Amino acid sequence: MKTYDMAELAVRNLRESILRNSLTTVGISVGVASLVAMLSLGIGLQQLAGRRLQKSGLFDTVVVTSRRDLRGFNREQEENGPAPAESPALNESARQQIAQLPNVLEAYPDIRFIAELRYEDKPYLSMMAGLPFSAKNNDAFDGMQGSFFSSDTASEIILQKSFAAQLLGKTPKAGSEEASVTELAKPLLGKQLTMKYAERTATPSTDMAAAKDQANSAEAKTPAGSAYSVVSREVTLKVVGVCDLDPDSMRGQARARIFMPLKLAQNLHVMQPSDLRDTTNMANSTPAYTTVEVHVKSPTQVQAVEDAIKKMGFNTFSIVDATRSLRQFFAVLDLFLGIFGSLALAVASIGIINTLVMAILERRREIGIMKAIGASDGDVKGLFFAEAGVMGIFGGFVGVALGWAIGRVINLGTNVYLKRQHFPPEQIWFVPWWLVLGAIAFAIVVSLLSGLYPASRAARLDPVQALRYE
Amino acid sequence: MPLGENSIAIHTENLCRHYRMGETLIRAVDGISIRIIAGEFVALLGTSGSGKSSLLNLVAGLDRPTSGTVVVQESDLAMLSREELAKYRLHTVGMVFQSFNLIPSMTLLENVELPLRFAEVDRGKREGLAKQALDRVGLSARLRHRPTELSGGEQQRASLARALINRPQFLLADEPTGNLDSQTGTEIMNFIREFNETLGMTIIMVTHERTLAERYASRMIFLADGKLVGDQSNVLSSISGQVRGGGL
Numbered sequence: 001m002k003t004y005d006m007a008e009l010a011v012r013n014l015r016e017s018i019l020r021n022s023l024t025t026v027g028i029s030v031g032v033a034s035l036v037a038m039l040s041l042g043i044g045l046q047q048l049a050g051r052r053l054q055k056s057g058l059f060d061t062v063v064v065t066s067r068r069d070l071r072g073f074n075r076e077q078e079e080n081g082p083a084p085a086e087s088p089a090l091n092e093s094a095r096q097q098i099a100q101l102p103n104v105l106e107a108y109p110d111i112r113f114i115a116e117l118r119y120e121d122k123p124y125l126s127m128m129a130g131l132p133f134s135a136k137n138n139d140a141f142d143g144m145q146g147s148f149f150s151s152d153t154a155s156e157i158i159l160q161k162s163f164a165a166q167l168l169g170k171t172p173k174a175g176s177e178e179a180s181v182t183e184l185a186k187p188l189l190g191k192q193l194t195m196k197y198a199e200r201t202a203t204p205s206t207d208m209a210a211a212k213d214q215a216n217s218a219e220a221k222t223p224a225g226s227a228y229s230v231v232s233r234e235v236t237l238k239v240v241g242v243c244d245l246d247p248d249s250m251r252g253q254a255r256a257r258i259f260m261p262l263k264l265a266q267n268l269h270v271m272q273p274s275d276l277r278d279t280t281n282m283a284n285s286t287p288a289y290t291t292v293e294v295h296v297k298s299p300t301q302v303q304a305v306e307d308a309i310k311k312m313g314f315n316t317f318s319i320v321d322a323t324r325s326l327r328q329f330f331a332v333l334d335l336f337l338g339i340f341g342s343l344a345l346a347v348a349s350i351g352i353i354n355t356l357v358m359a360i361l362e363r364r365r366e367i368g369i370m371k372a373i374g375a376s377d378g379d380v381k382g383l384f385f386a387e388a389g390v391m392g393i394f395g396g397f398v399g400v401a402l403g404w405a406i407g408r409v410i411n412l413g414t415n416v417y418l419k420r421q422h423f424p425p426e427q428i429w430f431v432p433w434w435l436v437l438g439a440i441a442f443a444i445v446v447s448l449l450s451g452l453y454p455a456s457r458a459a460r461l462d463p464v465q466a467l468r469y470e
Numbered sequence: 471m472p473l474g475e476n477s478i479a480i481h482t483e484n485l486c487r488h489y490r491m492g493e494t495l496i497r498a499v500d501g502i503s504i505r506i507i508a509g510e511f512v513a514l515l516g517t518s519g520s521g522k523s524s525l526l527n528l529v530a531g532l533d534r535p536t537s538g539t540v541v542v543q544e545s546d547l548a549m550l551s552r553e554e555l556a557k558y559r560l561h562t563v564g565m566v567f568q569s570f571n572l573i574p575s576m577t578l579l580e581n582v583e584l585p586l587r588f589a590e591v592d593r594g595k596r597e598g599l600a601k602q603a604l605d606r607v608g609l610s611a612r613l614r615h616r617p618t619e620l621s622g623g624e625q626q627r628a629s630l631a632r633a634l635i636n637r638p639q640f641l642l643a644d645e646p647t648g649n650l651d652s653q654t655g656t657e658i659m660n661f662i663r664e665f666n667e668t669l670g671m672t673i674i675m676v677t678h679e680r681t682l683a684e685r686y687a688s689r690m691i692f693l694a695d696g697k698l699v700g701d702q703s704n705v706l707s708s709i710s711g712q713v714r715g716g717g718l
């Protein structure tokens with residue numbers, strides 16, 4: 001029998017016992033729907049986590065250091081590549097070169113230094129770091145009190161909660177509860193702090209004699225004859241924010257507790273630890289950076305960017321491995337959600353088998369007639385197979401629509417809940433195209449597999465026996 | 471009619487069909503050897519359980535012999551694959567049954583068209599052929615009716631149309647008038663005779679009504695307990711044929 005005829009006969013047979021076949025098809029739909037709902041939830045959560053991680057800035061960041069620092073992140077990096085003395089310096093031109101690599105969003109120098117701050121005439125020592133304006137979207141600032149820097153050069157600072165507590169003399173004792181940010185921010189926001197730091201100023205070689213006389217100044221000579229002085233300076237900074245989380249968590253020991261706009265930090269020309277080394281072969285007008293942080297468009301491109309930067313002769317570091325294990329986690333999660341979703345489909349497939357086996361009993365005589373007038377085993381098998389397939393197609397389409405609707409409702413419900421808990425709404429559910437097509441295909445395949453046994457049973461039916469029933 | 475080897479259409483040799491029912495072995499067909507010549511109208515006669523339907527099923531390729539051979543047009547049905555046997559049923563034989571065996575969910579036209587579907591005849595040609603076949607048995611007005619909406623005679627006529635649709639050489643009829651009153655029975659028998667005479671089809675008809683056999687068949691084969699107990703050509707039928715041909 002031709003395929004088209006087979007399909008036509010299958011549809012008309014299904015219409016004959018419309019109620020039973022509709023119920024079976026609904027069974028498939030529910031199975032597909034649960035599969036789609038589960039997987040779309042898994043995918044949605046994965047995307048949500050991906051968005052969150054992207055915002056955290058941890059997973060799309062490559063940290064670049066100069067090999068001249070002799071502070072490679074691992075032995076392999078120390079041993080491969082150019083020798084430290086012959087490797088390029090990590091200066092402004094290198095930064096610009098890195099910024100122009102494909103898939104790089106921005107590359108900015110990491111400026112951090114230890115400074116002395118005076119607040120209400122008491123000195124405090126802390127690590128300070130410059131933050132690029134793009135860090136505004138970092139989720140570390142989600143629970144921040146006050147506001148982000150008003151501009152990239154404003155004389156403003158944001159304090160980490162623990163430093164704020166220190167300023168107020170509220171450092172929590174071990175075991176006791178931490179003070180809330182709101183509480184800490186209230187007395188500090190808008191207050192002025194005085195920062196004492198070491199400025200590095202260029203000194204033309206001709207002015208060397210003058211520079212020598214200057215109080216509080218040190219002097220270094222470069223082979224080119226240029227030099228710089230280190231001058232003690234003071235600047236007044238306004239507290240604009242106190243943040244709860246730690247924007248600098250990746251830094252470990254060197255993490256800063258006070259943040260200022262990056263441009264401001266650069267303009268201050270604070271003496272950097274690497275400066276002393278670099279004076280031996282660098283013009284003093286172009287400062288070298290200890291570290292450059294590179295933001296990549298997406299975590300998946302981190303490896304490629306890292307490789308490109310390594311080729312330039314720098315050391316790099318990223319948490320790519322962490323993202324890999326995260327993706328692995330979601331792959332496992334999706335797998336489990338898929339298995340749970342498939343369970344319903346498995347139940348539905350038993351429904352198909354049941355319906356078709358019932359249909360064989362009911363249509364025994366019909367099968368006998370068809371065989372008597374010349375239907376081959378293949379024709380009969382094909383007919384039952386086609387019936388299973390048609391139920392699968394219908395079930396698949398309806399199921400995807402149903403699953404989509406269920407997902408929407410779950411999403412809506414979650415958002416209502418989030419809103420009540422004062423959280424921003426989130427898209428925790430996503431149905432990609434491949435899932436729609438895949439679920440329909442899966443429904444058809446499962447239906448056909450379920451039809452396999454009934455179809456071959458129908459095909460094997462003995463026509464003499466089948467026709468004997470009156 | 472000459473009994474030449476070349477005109478033998480069906481030939482069974484020591485044909486047996488045994489099956490087990492619990493402890494007892496039932497010999498439905500037990501060592502039957504017959505030769506049927508092309509164009510014959512054979513009536514298989516016997517009481518119920520004599521094995522006449524079983525023999526018909528073996529010839530129809532619906533069942534397989536336990537032993538012996540059944541050769542139709544030089545091919546041994548016992549040696550055919552299931553697929554080949556289906557082809558044989560589709561093209562070589564047409565069957566009608568006592569209970570008509572039309573598919574109730576289909577219209578007459580669809581029922582008659584069904585063998586054409588199995589024979590993979592083009593869609594465009596199918597309807598015309600089916601209409602033609604139904605027209606031949608006088609059912610052109612009933613094309614879109616379902617079997618349950620028709621009388622027994624009409625249903626049997628439709629099943630005759632279905633049996634003829636693939637132009638088989640053999641028409642195998644299992645008690646074709648068993649469910650009909652005598653008048654509609656006669657109507658059906660006349661159609662069958664017409665197919666025998668005008669289309670040259672070989673007819674094998676199972677019946678338990680001797681009078682019916684005597685009236686239409688050219689040869690009567692008697693069975694009892696699965697064995698051949700009598701085989702005679704029928705003079706009466708040729709006379710009645712001549713009488714009918716004479717314009718009575």
